[in-house]
Every structure is written in C-alpha cells, then in structure tokens.
Amino acid sequence: MIRLTLIEARELAESILLHNGFNLAHAQAVAATVMAGERDGCASHGLYRILGCVNSLRAGKVSADAEPRVIDQAPSIVRVDAGGGFSQLAFQAGLPLLTEKTRANGIAALAINHCVHFSALWVEIEQLTGTGLVALACNPSHAWVAPAGGHLPLFGTNPIAFGWPRGGQEPFVFDFATSAIARGDIELHRRAGKAIPEGWGVDGQGHPSNDASVVLDSGAMLTFGGHKGSALAAMVELIAGPLIGDLTSAESLAYDAGSKSSPYHGELIIALDPRRFLGDATQEHLARAEALFQGIEGQGARLPSQRRYESRARSLVEGVQVPEALYRDLQALLD
Ligand SMILES: NC(=O)C1=CN([C@@H]2O[C@H](COP(=O)(O)OP(=O)(O)OC[C@H]3O[C@@H](n4cnc5c(N)ncnc54)[C@H](OP(=O)(O)O)[C@@H]3O)[C@@H](O)[C@H]2O)C=CC1
Numbered sequence: 533m534i535r536l537t538l539i540e541a542r543e544l545a546e547s548i549l550l551h552n553g554f555n556l557a558h559a560q561a562v563a564a565t566v567m568a569g570e571r572d573g574c575a576s577h578g579l580y581r582i583l584g585c586v587n588s589l590r591a592g593k594v595s596a597d598a599e600p601r602v603i604d605q606a607p608s609i610v611r612v613d614a615g616g617g618f619s620q621l622a623f624q625a626g627l628p629l630l631t632e633k634t635r636a637n638g639i640a641a642l643a644i645n646h647c648v649h650f651s652a653l654w655v656e657i658e659q660l661t662g663t664g665l666v667a668l669a670c671n672p673s674h675a676w677v678a679p680a681g682g683h684l685p686l687f688g689t690n691p692i693a694f695g696w697p698r699g700g701q702e703p704f705v706f707d708f709a710t711s712a713i714a715r716g717d718i719e720l721h722r723r724a725g726k727a728i729p730e731g732w733g734v735d736g737q738g739h740p741s742n743d744a745s746v747v748l749d750s751g752a753m754l755t756f757g758g759h760k761g762s763a764l765a766a767m768v769e770l771i772a773g774p775l776i777g778d779l780t781s782a783e784s785l786a787y788d789a790g791s792k793s794s795p796y797h798g799e800l801i802i803a804l805d806p807r808r809f810l811g812d813a814t815q816e817h818l819a820r821a822e823a824l825f826q827g828i829e830g831q832g833a834r835l836p837s838q839r840r841y842e843s844r845a846r847s848l849v850e851g852v853q854v855p856e857a858l859y860r861d862l863q864a865l866l867d
C-alpha cells in the first residue's frame with residue numbers, strides 16, 4: 533500500500549485531471565470529491581474513480597469545461613443544466629438557490645440534468661445537513677441490475693442518500709446503492725482478484741455467481757432486499773429520470789455505446805427545512821429525534837456513517853492508503 537496525506541491525495545487527483553484536459557474548476561471539484569471518498573474509507577468512490585474520469589474524457593463522454601446553467605424553474609424547483617460536465621460543479625451552482633427556496637417554502641427540489649455522475653451522494657447530503665436542512669438525493673446510473681424475479685440488467689445501481697442535521701454532532705446520513713452493493717465494490721474485487729459473496733450477482737442465465745467478471749461483463753447485479761430494493765430502484769429511475777426530463781439507466785447505457793464511461797443522466801435532490809414545518813416547536817421535536825438515535829445506539833447498534841466518520845478522523849491524522857497497482861495506474865495518467 534502507498535500512504536498519502538489528504539493533501540497529496542487531492543493534489544494527485546487534481547494534477548491528473550488537469551494534465552488530461554479538464555479545466556481548473558472541474559479538476560478541483562472532482563479532486564475534492566474523490567479525496568473525501570478516500571478519506572472516509574469509501575475506496576469504491578475515492579481515487580479509483582479518477583481512472584473512469586479520464587476514460588470518460590478520452591471517449592468524448594464528458595465535457596472538460598462545461599459551465600452549469602442555473603434555471604429558476606418554479607417556486608420550489610431549481611434546475612441546473614450541467615451541460616455534459618461532471619455533477620460536482622452543477623451541484624455547487626444549484627445549492628444557493630435550493631437552500632433559499634427550501635428556507636422560503638419548507639421544501640424544495642434541485643434537478644440536475646445532463647450530468648456525468650460517479651460520486652458518492654453523502655458528499656452533497658452533508659452540505660445540506662450542514663446548514664440545518666434535511667435532505668434526500670438519488671440518481672440512476674447504467675443498466676447493470678436485474679429487477680427482482682428477472683435476470684437481465686435494467687436498473688442502475690441507483691443510490692439513495694438521506695441526511696438529518698444534529699446540531700453540533702455529525703449528521704445522521706445513510707447512503708447506499710439499491711443494488712446489493714455498489715458496482716464500484718465489485719470492480720475493486722475484480723482488481724484484487726477476489727471472489728464476490730453470494731447475493732451480489734448472477735450469470736447470464738440467472739444463476740448465482742461469485743465471479744466478479746461474470747457478473748460485471750455478462751450477467752447482472754442483484755437488488756438489495758429482493759422486491760423491496762427492486763421497487764426502490766424503479767422509483768429512482770422514475771423520479772430522477774422521466775420526472776426531471778432525463779435519462780433512465782437503460783438510456784444512459786445505450787448512450788455510452790460500449791465506451792465504459794461514467795453514466796450520463798440526471799440527479800434529484802430534495803431538501804426540507806424543519807423550522808418551516810415546526811416553527812417554535814423545532815427544538816422540542818429535534819430533541820425527540822435524538823431520543824431515536826439514542827435508542828438505536830443504546831442497543832449496541834451503530835448509526836449509518838459512523839464508520840465513515842471514524843475513518844475521516846483517522847485519515848486526518850494518518851492520511852490514506854492506496855493499493856500499489858492503483859497508484860501505478862494513476863501515475864501512468866500523468867505520462
Ligand atoms: N453515483 C452513483 O451513481 C452511485 C454511487 N454509489 C455510492 O456508493 C456508495 C456505497 O454504496 P453501497 O455499496 O450500497 O454502500 P454500503 O452497503 O457499503 O453501505 C451503505 C450505507 O449503510 C451504512 N451501513 C453499512 N453497514 C452498516 C451497519 N452495520 N449499521 C449501520 N449502517 C451501516 C453505511 O455507513 P458507513 O459508511 O458508516 O459504513 C452507509 O451509509 C454510496 O456512497 C453511494 O452513493 C453507489 C451506486 C451508484
């Protein structure tokens with residue numbers, strides 16, 4: 533393993549992106565996201581993703597210098613046209629108006645269109661909980677996941693993330709794919725030559741497979757929780773696809789045309805302001821939420837994101853460790 537400080541990790545990502553043609557704004561925004569992934573122990577959405585960013589650019593599937601355009605769509609709806617660029621700058625561009633509309637109306641949505649998306653959603657969710665808002669985000673990806681009862685890829689890995697602000701404490705955040713596991717994790721198993729656990733995917737005939745390459749290249753991934761994850765995956769396709777006038781995972785994969793680039797589609801983010809719902813009773817009811825969290829932890833269970841926050845605290849002191857093969861592949865992108 534190669535040890536890097538967080539600054540070194542971010543600078544490595546940024547320099548590769550700049551060297552390969554991304555403008556400074558995109559390079560910095562993407563580098564900050566992958567550094568955060570690495571820092572929080574989310575290797576599937578850390579520095580590894582830089583390989584996909586460069587591949588997407590070389591395949592002509594992402595704009596290196598797109599300028600997001602913010603559209604004031606309706607009293608509670610902000611739209612951002614990402615113009616074929618990565619989602620990070622589009623989110624940053626839409627965030628101020630989303631926040632303003634949420635404070636004014638109690639609830640508002642940000643629809644990002646025409647973005648290339650590869651990141652973990654908690655990165656965005658934490659920016660909303662950081663201002664005291666409750667938030668939900670989701671997006672499709674490429675058609676890699678079979679619906680429960682079928683065995684052909686149709687859904688994306690369609691993550692759903694939720695965040696709840698907790699005053700001075702780290703927010704309650706969960707963020708997971710509606711597939712049994714993110715595709716990035718299966719790709720990392722393949723890179724490491726490791727078998728995948730039962731339940732993650734099937735071969736082309738629908739038989740369970742422990743072979744990452746079979747599941748990735750000729751089979752299908754499975755949803756988590758059978759028909760429940762399957763319905764949630766369908767919901768994500770609908771509300772972050774047709775509802776916002778953007779592509780489904782099947783359409784995104786067709787657009788990809790075999791280039792194995794990062795998916796191109798939309799994202800939906802919904803924000804809620806507790807103070808608008810509760811007025812003078814806000815503190816009283818937020819305290820009741822704390823009792824719920826204590827009830828979970830009181831049983832010895834952990835809150836989602838706890839592992840991530842612990843990894844963050846450790847990485848701030850110790851830096852991060854990157855597999856040598858990945859480090860070599862990243863360095864090669866600087867040639
Ligand atoms: N951009 C895209 O299109 C896509 C992005 N992704 C990203 O991939 C990432 C990983 O997704 P996925 O593989 O499904 O994630 P995991 O199954 O690893 O975990 C997801 C969530 O569950 C929490 N969790 C895990 N174990 C426990 C536990 N024992 N008790 C309580 N909470 C727990 C995690 O917290 P903790 O982190 O603290 O362990 C995290 O919030 C996500 O960040 C997602 O946004 C996924 C698909 C597509």
Ligand SMILES: O=C(O)C1=NCCCC1
Pocket residue numbers: 576649650651673674689709713714715716717794795
């Ligand atoms: O891990 C995943 O699943 C994905 N991550 C980034 C974009 C494509 C899907």
